[in-house]
Amino acid sequence: MDGPAHGVLTGMVTMGRTMVPAGEGRAVRVGAGRRVRVVDVEGGQVGDLFAFAADDPREHLSAAHTRSATSRLFPQVGESFVTDRRRPILTLAGDTSPGSHDMLIAACDPARYEGLGAPGHASCAGNLESALAGMGLSAAVVPQPVNVFMRIPVEASGRLRWLSAESRPGDAITFEAVMxxxxxxxxxxxxxxxxNGDGPTPMAMDVL
Incomplete structure (x- = not known):
């Protein structure tokens, strides 16, 4: 995304359910201490999740810094995701899915689809840009996402495998905002x- 990150999150936090149509992105405001539940509505759908500090959106959830903090490829329930400034931003509060999630694979972007022979294809990078713009925000870079329900096992050789998501209809992963x-x-x-199995399907975010 072009330009420096700008803007400050203001106004009331989002409450209730926000539907995320298949192949699109949405943003919600989450106050410290509140929870956001990400729901795979129909099952088998991967979601790219990003989080930005309200008072300075240049600070964002960092997969690399989180792996350093937890010494895991993905946090366990009760552990935190941290920002690029090493501050906790979300805590993993619950997970009703089979537990396959990823923090290694970058968000899909226009260049990725051009390489796959599908120029102009919708992408998670584009969805992030649009969702932030709807809140009057932007970011200088696309952070490494938290890829919920994404199944990327690491073989003993170090090679990654790309498998279909195994989440079931209604499976959810819940995060608590630390800030x-x-x-x-x-x-x-x-x-x-x-x-995504046979193709993208909707998701939902419930701010509790």
Whole structure:
């Protein structure tokens, strides 16, 4: 995305359910201490999740810094995701899915689809940009997302495998905000690599 991150999250936090149509992205405001539940409505859908600090959106959830903090590929329930400034931003509060999630694979973007022979394809990077713009925000870079329900096992050789999501209809992963933040979810539009089974389907975010 072009330009520096700008804007400050203001106004009331989002409450209730926000539907995320298949292949699109949405953003919600989450106040410190509140929870946001990400729901795979129909099952088998990957979601790219991003989080930005409300008082300075240049600070964002960082997968790399989180792995350093937890010494895990993905936090366990009760552990935190941290920002690029090493501050906790979300805590993993619950998970009713089989538990396959990823923090290694970058968000799909226009260049990815051009390489797959599908120029102009919708992407999670584009969805992030649009969702932030709807709140008057932007970001200088697309952070590494938290890829909920994404199944990327690491083989003993170090090779990664790309498998279809195994989440079931209604499966959910719940995060608690440690600071006031904006959370963006992209119902990943990837329909060429098989990660979303037969194709993208809707997701939902419930701010509790």
């Amino acid at each position: 006031d933040c904006v959370v963006v979810l992209s119902a990943c539009p990837q329909d060429l690599a098989g990660i």
